[in-house]
Amino acid sequence: MIKRFLRWMPSFWALLFLAVPVMGVATFVLADHYNIWLPRDVSEHGRTIDQLFFFILYLTGIVFIVTEVVLFYFAWKYDAKHNSKPVEFSHGSHSLEVVWTILPAVTLLFIAIYQMDAWAAAKMRPPEIPFTCEVTGRQFNWDFRYPGPDNVLYTPDDIVRTDGNLYLPYGEEVLLKITSADVLHSFFLPNLRLKQDVIPGMDQKMWFRATDGGSFDIVCAELCGWGHYKMKGRIHLLKPEQFAAKLEELRQEQNTMRVAEAK
Secondary structure (H helix, E strand, C coil), X not given: CHHHHHHHHHHHHHHHHHHHHHHHHHHHHHHHHCCCCCCCCCECCHHHHHHHHHHHHHHHHHHHHHHHHHHHHHHHXXXXXHCCXXXXXXXXXXXXXXXXXXXXXXXXXXXXXXXXXXXXXXXXXXCCCCCCEEEEXXXXXXXXXXXXXXXCCCCCCCEEECCCEEEEECCCEEEEEEEECCCCEEEEEXXXXXXXXXXXXXXXXXXXXXXXXXXXXXXXXCCCCCCHHHCEEEEEEECHHHHHHHHHHHHHHHHHHHHHHHC
């Protein structure tokens, strides 16, 4: 029995080697099927980002599966116990090497061209509207500044919040001004499929149109110091009329605090 098991051991390790990619692929398939993978998308452009993501995933997944099957086949067929013949080194085929160098290059070029419109829409075509809010990253918090009734930032009627809660309208274009007060951060809105590095001394823009309301996570996706893990907040997407009412509430609260401080 033991001898039979030892004779079967090479096949066992080959099967174990095959089980890893099989379980990995099954995990990805089931996660997508049960909707426990990507967070809920509430942005107009999110579908484009997700389609691009899955296209690249399926493309690389096919290559991964083929590669793993070939590796399993050779591990199974040419184990040491059943092949006593010495290994012979072969340089291989120069033509084949050229082919498998050109194919990945062409594939990468195709992906670069395929995603150009998505990149331009998310990074190069901001709407020509006033800023809805300014987002400032600092160790280890997100601060928000809303323009007042004059619709202009950096005037006395601005509303400044440091509680990590960002209120924005859904169903209409939103334009954010992104900046950093100290070190490199990354403003990440998973449910809106947006992420932007926040660089000290550089004002950047982020824009989107949310399609649904709710409260979602804001996280920092760039290691920014010992408190990076707690640099998070919440984005609250409201109907336009609710957003206007919320801004008025925040304005009144801020004015009350100013009066209290003056006393």
